[in-house]
Amino acid sequence: MTASPSPSLAQSLHFWARNAANESALLRTSLRLGLFDALPVQGSSTPCSVEALATATGTSARGLRALLELLVCLGYVSQDDSRRFALTQGAAAFLRDSAFLQRLEAEQEWGGPVALLDEAVKHGEPVQHAGRRWDVLGHLRALFLEASAPASSTEAEDFFDRFARSGARTQVLITSGRLGLLELLASAPRTLPELGAATYLSTGGLRVVVEVLEKLGLATREGEAFGLSAEARRLLDGKALAYMVRSLSVSAQYTEALERLDETVREERFILDLKDPEVSRRFYADNSNQITAVFASHFQLSRKAATTLSKAHPLEGAAVLDIGTGSGVWGAAFARATPTTHVTYFDQAVVLEQVRANLERLQVADRARFWPGDLFTHDFGEAAFDVIILPQVLNVLRPESLPGLFARVARALKPDGVLLIAEYVLNERRDGPLDHLYFGLRRFMTNEGDLLSASEYARLLEVVGLSSSVCIPLPTQEMIFAARPGVNLPTRLAD
Ligand SMILES: C[S@@+](CC[C@H](N)C(=O)[O-])C[C@H]1O[C@@H](n2cnc3c(N)ncnc32)[C@H](O)[C@@H]1O
Known part of the structure; x- marks a missing residue:
């Protein structure tokens, strides 16, 4: 887990549009499946094979391997020459800390509600999910716009950011693209009431989304008006904005499957099953449109x-x-x-x-x-x-x-x-x-x-x-x- 230089906005945008939701799903699923508990800690006990870990967690070895290889790449898990895995000591320091785990558990349940961000922005109210009402806009404000008590180390805070905010960043982009907000911000700076009048979205919802976009470096505010930042305008020039909005719509097709990835890794139950001919036809017809772009x-x-x-x-x-x-x-x-x-x-x-x-x-x-x-x-x-x-x-x-x-x-x-x-x-x-x-x-x-x-x-x-x-x-x-x-x-x- 070495510190890497800050990515450029172009790199970040590519990551948020394509992989950030996968990153949160990877970490949330690993926690949900008990993988971090099942992994021995490097240097203190013998590393385990994928098969042994699959047995210990009651999961499919193929699915677990897909998680483990990513966790190795991110530096949370080590792999020896015999392809046996262990939790690195750095990761164990926070993933064995009960206060930090409680913070992750509290965050865990927000995945489903945050996927309903479009609805929250339309009405400016909490959304209904699994029999409860969830203040998604308030949650995004807390995650991105308000100061929170930092974790015990930079590594732990970085893990929390990937766990909680990465997927939310993708969702904010998907929602902004789907509701036409990115195009509006690109066309001219507008105040919140102007954005509301052009989109019929709630002012409260718009405020949270554009302020998060501002936090991400994509939007700027001049007086009361919001527009795309100069750097975002440069990146999303010409056809690039339409291309990004289209690629976000492909990313959106994975949202539910990512949220329920634990079911897929446990039982190989596929939420977005492209072996189903009808699902495949629809998915790839859209995908080839995107590839054509x-x-x-x-x-x-x-x-x-x-x-x-x-x-x-x-x-x-x-x-x-x-x-x-x-x-x-x-x-x-x-x-x-x-x-x-x-x-x-x-x-x-x-x-x-x-x-x-x-x-x-x-x-x-x-x-x-x-x-x-x-x-x-x-x-x-x-x-x-x-x-x-x-x-x-x-x-x-x-x-x-x-x-x-x-x-x-x-x-x-x-x-x-x-x-x-x-x-x-x-x-x-x-x-x-x-x-x-x-x-x-x-x-x-x-x-x-x-x-x-x-x-x-x-x-x-x-x-x-x-x-x-x-x-x-x-x-x-x-x-x-x-x-x-x-x-x-x-x-x-x-x-
Ligand atoms: C990831 S895309 C690759 C497209 C293209 N070769 C490229 O590199 O841009 C995979 C392609 O395989 C096709 N494909 C998937 N399942 C198929 C099947 N059962 N029979 C025929 N083609 C299939 C899809 O329609 C899709 O166009």
């Missing part, structure tokens, strides 16, 4: 990947298959790599409907084939493709489905074909990077896959005859190229 930045990555592969493996006339294409951004980059590449875009039918427009914009629709199907069972054929891409799709599959998919993919590759996996690949100790681990927690939570390390992928690929593989980092994710022995693979990212 960031097409340009993803396209930079996929183009880099296509250039990298083309240096080792000419792509002229190549037949390419993009499995789980989403917006089509990966296949399109390969279509643009040469005028003769043909790309097959495979996904659920509802998702493919949105791909054509992107391909037309890039003028590659004439070399496109759309192939709707279910990736869990689809037969991709035999020796049919020079390149198969699995971009951000393996994390959709539960671990037991990977061998079957890899077998179907290996069969569909020509003898000198190349498989390209673009994924969040974990480090070999599986305790980082942090962003990847949060993404992995969400995949567990939605009954989807596990993230793996490069050597874990290599072992699975070897079984289906793809025995040579390399892992090359891109700016936000990693690429694994795999092929049969003797096929030339890139060794580094193209300039």
Whole structure:
């Protein structure tokens, strides 16, 4: 738990929009499940395996592992070379302190009510939750705007901040985006009555939300009027605000599942179950909209990947298959790599409907084939493709489905074909990077896959005859190229 430099507003905003609610859910769930009690303290007793801890807490080992790997990354838990875990002495100092635990327990019950912030802001009154009324606005005021008695150490206070305020920050952003407040603040400074008149929201509710936004550095006050701060205006310029509001709506889809994460880790009961075809269709149709919004930045990555592969493996006339294409951004980059590449875009039918427009914009629709199907069972054929891409799709599959998919993919590759996996690949100790681990927690939570390390992928690929593989980092994710022995693979990212 070393002190890190203060993050910039850009980094904070990214974290609040994407991972902060996961952070609170991780710590709240670990407390609820008794994990901190079950962990031995480092140096005083023998560390425990995931399985032993799962037995002690009556939880699923897979779910518990997702929590533990994050707790290691955050520095609250240590992991030895045999993958046995213990609570660090620093964390034990406050997590064994009964006064601090009482403060956490009192905070624990606010998760559900805070998720009803929209309603509180609309009416300016306490909300009804689980048979009681909860003063959510008062609670946010106490958390963010009023002085509270600090914990016994900076580390304890930092833990409390992550436990209590991280998720609330995400919720304030979600509510501000959903109720149109961020757009209003961006358009011109307004007083609270003006904001109230424009939104029909309560002045009391608006006051708390804009003052919290001010505290977060997103809003400023000039006299009686509130507007976006200069730095927030710079960050949320042009399309960036609309993109952030849309990404917040994706984050909002996880709210209930995060609040009930303990049920999922205990019983593998999935609150947002993306293995349910109807839920998956709705979720990914929205998600591919969102991916379409960031097409340009993803396209930079996929183009880099296509250039990298083309240096080792000419792509002229190549037949390419993009499995789980989403917006089509990966296949399109390969279509643009040469005028003769043909790309097959495979996904659920509802998702493919949105791909054509992107391909037309890039003028590659004439070399496109759309192939709707279910990736869990689809037969991709035999020796049919020079390149198969699995971009951000393996994390959709539960671990037991990977061998079957890899077998179907290996069969569909020509003898000198190349498989390209673009994924969040974990480090070999599986305790980082942090962003990847949060993404992995969400995949567990939605009954989807596990993230793996490069050597874990290599072992699975070897079984289906793809025995040579390399892992090359891109700016936000990693690429694994795999092929049969003797096929030339890139060794580094193209300039
Ligand atoms: C995380 S998105 C990745 C999208 C895209 N490849 C990218 O990198 O932006 C996963 C994709 O897998 C697709 N998918 C999920 N389950 C599927 C299934 N059973 N059959 C076909 N496609 C599926 C989703 O529709 C979604 O487009």
